[in-house]
Amino acid sequence: MTIYALSTGPGISGIAIVRVSGEDTKKVIKLLTNEALPEPRVATLRKINKINTSELIDEGIILWFPGPESYTGEDMVEFHIHGSKAVIDALHHSISKVENCRLAEAGEFTKLAFQNGKINLLKAESIADLISAETEIQRQQAIKIMNGKSADKFNSLREKLLKILSHVEAKIDFPDEDLPEDIFKNIKKISNEVILNIKKILDDQKVGERIREGFKIAIIGPTNAGKSSLLNHLSNRDAAIVSEIAGTTRDVIETHLNIDGYPVVVSDTAGIRDSKNEIEKKGIKLALDKADNADLKLIVIDAKSIDFKGVLKELMDENAILVINKSDLLKEDLNSEIKNYEHVLISVKNNLNLEDLILKIKNKLKNKFIISEDILITRERHRQHLEQSLNYLKNFEEKNEAEDFDKAAEDLRLATRHLGMIVGKVDVEEILGSIFNDFCIGK
Ligand SMILES: Nc1nc2c(ncn2[C@@H]2O[C@H](COP(=O)(O)OP(=O)(O)O)[C@@H](O)[C@H]2O)c(=O)[nH]1
Ligand SMILES: [Mg+2]
Numbered sequence: 001m002t003i004y005a006l007s008t009g010p011g012i013s014g015i016a017i018v019r020v021s022g023e024d025t026k027k028v029i030k031l032l033t034n035e036a037l038p039e040p041r042v043a044t045l046r047k048i049n050k051i052n053t054s055e056l057i058d059e060g061i062i063l064w065f066p067g068p069e070s071y072t073g074e075d076m077v078e079f080h081i082h083g084s085k086a087v088i089d090a091l092h093h094s095i096s097k098v099e100n101c102r103l104a105e106a107g108e109f110t111k112l113a114f115q116n117g118k119i120n121l122l123k124a125e126s127i128a129d130l131i132s133a134e135t136e137i138q139r140q141q142a143i144k145i146m147n148g149k150s151a152d153k154f155n156s157l158r159e160k161l162l163k164i165l166s167h168v169e170a171k172i173d174f175p176d177e178d179l180p181e182d183i184f185k186n187i188k189k190i191s192n193e194v195i196l197n198i199k200k201i202l203d204d205q206k207v208g209e210r211i212r213e214g215f216k217i218a219i220i221g222p223t224n225a226g227k228s229s230l231l232n233h234l235s236n237r238d239a240a241i242v243s244e245i246a247g248t249t250r251d252v253i254e255t256h257l258n259i260d261g262y263p264v265v266v267s268d269t270a271g272i273r274d275s276k277n278e279i280e281k282k283g284i285k286l287a288l289d290k291a292d293n294a295d296l297k298l299i300v301i302d303a304k305s306i307d308f309k310g311v312l313k314e315l316m317d318e319n320a321i322l323v324i325n326k327s328d329l330l331k332e333d334l335n336s337e338i339k340n341y342e343h344v345l346i347s348v349k350n351n352l353n354l355e356d357l358i359l360k361i362k363n364k365l366k367n368k369f370i371i372s373e374d375i376l377i378t379r380e381r382h383r384q385h386l387e388q389s390l391n392y393l394k395n396f397e398e399k400n401e402a403e404d405f406d407k408a409a410e411d412l413r414l415a416t417r418h419l420g421m422i423v424g425k426v427d428v429e430e431i432l433g434s435i436f437n438d439f440c441i442g443k
Contacts, residue, residue: 002028003104003112004095006088013083015060018091021109024100025075029064031098032057032079032091038064048079051094058087072109073116114424121424122151125379129212134256135263137369141211141378150376151423153201157194158419161393164190165416168409191393191412198390201376207369208378210295214256214265215365218290220315221300222307223271226325229348230300231255231268234358252286259358262365267294272312291315296364298357303345304329306338316341321360327352382422389418 002022008015020028029037031051038044043061050057061080070076081087095101107128114124126145133139145151164187210216219227235255253268267290270283288311291297297320301308304326316322322343324334328350333339344360346353377383392415399408420426 002098002101003108004028004092004101005104005109006092007078007109008083011083012085015080016083016088018079018081018088018095019076019104019109020079020095020101021070021072021074021076021104021112022100023075024098025077028095028098028101029062029077032094033062038062040064040066040069043080048081048091049094050090051097057090057094058082068116068118071118072112073118074112120151122154122422123148124424129378135258136261137211137371138263141208141375145378150378153376154419154422155425157197158416158423158425160190160194161412161416161419165409165412168405168412172405172409188397191396194415195390195393195397198386198393200374202383202386202390204375204377205368205370206377207371208375209380209383210368211263211371211375212378214263215296215368216290216294217264217266217296217298217361218287218294219266219268219298219300220287220291221271221298221312221323222302223273225271225300225302225307226348227271227300228253228268230298230323230325231266233348233351233354234266251283252290259365260362262369264365295319295368296321296361298323298361300325302326303334306335308338308341319364321357321364323357385418385422389415392418 002020002024004018004020007017007019026037032048033046034049034054035046038046041063043063045059046062047059048057048062049055058081060082061078063078063080065071065076065078067074067076079091081091092103096103110119110124110127113119114121119127122145126142129142130139130146133142167183167187219231221227231253235257251270255266257264257266269287269290270280272284272287275281275284297315299308299312299315299320300323301312303324306324308322322341324338324343324345325348327345328347330345334345344353344357346357348354377386392411396408396411396415399411417426
């Protein structure tokens with residue numbers, strides 16, 4: 001199959017790029033240009049015609065990448081055409097007429113690149129992250145991984161395990177051969193070293209995932225306290241419906257913000273109250289779940305009718321800011337009980353003291369983004385494989401008596417496999433290679 005797709009963003013643009021990848025790429029170029037193939041990797045101006053006619057679609061640059069020297073590893077071409085809907089549609093339509101050509105699925109070019117061994121899984125993921133990066137810190141993280149920073153680390157740990165696995169397997173396959181005593185000591189030393197390394201990687205306060213997904217702020221509070229108004233103020237747009245009718249917000253509404261370069265996702269939630277309404281009750285449940293998973297909770301209450309008890313009070317911890325809204329309505333002092341809590345008194349309506357709140361948010365935020373060079377996990381997937389690998393290694397450590405060799409080898413194999421899965425490298429052939437590189441058995 002040969003696939004094609006618009007690779008630049010949708011909408012009107014000066015130039016749009018349509019990419020084609022697959023074995024019929026040459027045919028596509030020939031049929032659309034009625035000319036011989038251009039020189040590989042040289043920008044060549046060509047007339048692009050409708051297929052089987054000489055009706056001109058557009059004139060543009062063609063870049064021809066014969067495989068395997070291409071992004072996907074297959075034959076590829078890029079058509080640089082004018083970026084209008086009509087030109088793009090006409091080109092797509094013509095390519096679709098070529099036999100065996102179909103529209104690419106989401107991420108398919110990068111998937112091919114992975115399958116054809118052009119890039120590893122981490123790089124494939126980081127390309128997706130780079131494309132969707134909204135803030136500088138997200139870009140920096142994605143580019144680090146694209147450059148192989150974390151793949152190198154995971155690969156080196158995995159190679160250590162492969163090496164000791166080869167020693168253990170050798171003992172199983174050739175039980176009568178005496179392996180040097182120091183090899184056994186070495187096996188323990190290396191597995192221990194890998195365990196410590198994995199533990200260190202896992203102890204990252206989830207900064208990498210937070211950078212990729214955004215710092216999560218949940219706005220929680222009783223109905224009508226001004227939660228939706230606050231979300232709209234923070235995001236500078238009317239994302240949530242604001243109304244004096246209590247119980248308006250039922251779903252969770254999320255907006256993505258960039259605060260000082262940090263990616264932030266703010267969720268507005270249903271007001272917490274005793275409700276008989278089933279849908280509202282579900283909304284309240286969602287609100288409390290959001291609060292549980294948030295990096296920061298803004299607990300918003302109404303200055304005039306303070307409602308701060310039960311679940312709301314329980315949510316107050318070091319990851320919460322108590323926000324007292326509607327200060328404009330306050331005639332006298334706040335009641336003394338609430339004054340004892342650290343709080344920010346604001347009025348969204350009159351735009352009072354909101355800078356103070358934003359400053360407090362920024363301080364909390366910065367503490368959660370302490371970035372170190374050691375951050376390697378950017379997805380839950382990585383964390384899960386590392387945890388699995390660690391578990392198998394711990395099992396392995398417990399069984400290094402000679403009679404447990406078979407089971408020990410299996411633990412080690414699984415630990416290695418999970419590390420390999422992070423980078424997308426799982427290949428038993430490598431173990432064989434490693435055995436024969438390290439040993440001269442029978443000699
Ligand atoms: N006086 C006053 N009214 C406000 C303030 N903030 C919000 N409101 C009003 O309070 C009502 C409830 O606001 P809303 O944002 O929908 O509250 P929510 O239920 O917590 O999401 C609306 O009529 C808002 O206009 C404020 O600072 N002062
Ligand atoms: Mg609301």
